[in-house]
Amino acid sequence: MSELDKMLSGDIYDPSDEVLSDMRLKARNLTFKYNQTTRMQKDEREKILHELLGSIEGNIKIEPNFNCDYGRNISVGNNFYVNFGCVILDCAEVMIGNNCFIGPQVGIYTACHPINPIERNSGSEFAKPIVIGDNCWIGGHATINPGVILGNNVVVASGSVVTKCFPDNVVIGGNPARILKKVEL
Structure with missing residues (x-):
């Protein structure tokens, strides 16, 4: 099994693998290029995002500076907006639904x-996918941790640290995030 296959399946992998290193370099070059563009270069931005991201289902807007590890493991739905300074470490799949808004510095x-320091010092890693449902709003400076699934219509309060999964129709906040209230539809 290749290191890429291990990474995508959630197994321990070696991030210094040549294929993974080349993929990250490509993503770094594309994000650098994207972050140098201006709002007036809409077509160029769109072209770069289509080359960088795994799939785009419709209209998206990402404000620079945007950074990611691979890009190709990120899938976004229609009407997707990302404010300034977003970082997505996409060693596993990141799937984001329709009508999602991400605040600054998310x-x-x-x-x-690994928790074990000997394993961690070896440089090995593993990854867990993240799923963000439709109609979600993630406030500025929020952190979404590995393995989190957010249901539809979830609002994440600014500065929250999301360490577990949450169902549809809730407002969450805090560190660690907890349900603050239901979203009335």
């Missing part, structure tokens, strides 16, 4: 490191 992290 971190979405699939990457994990």
Whole structure:
């Protein structure tokens, strides 16, 4: 099994693998290029995002600076907006639904490191996918941790650290995030 296959299946993998290193370099080059564009270069931005991301289902807008590990493991739905300074570590799949809005300085992290210091110091990693449902709003400076699934219509309060999964129609907040109230439809 290749290191890429291990990474995508959630197994321990070696991130220094040549294929993975080349993939990250490609993503770094594309995000650098994207982050140098202006709003007036809409067509160029769209072209770069289509080359960088795994799939785009419709209209999206990502404000620079945007950074990710691979890009190709990120899938977004229609009407997707990302404010300034977003980082997505997409060592595993990151699937984001339709009509989602991400505030400034949000971190979405699939990457994990072993708890055991000897294993961690070896450089090995593993990753857990993240799923964000439709109609979600993630407030500024929020952190979404590995393995989290957010249902539809979830609002994440600014500054929250999301460490577990949450159902549809809730407002969550805090560190660690907890349900603050239901979303009335």
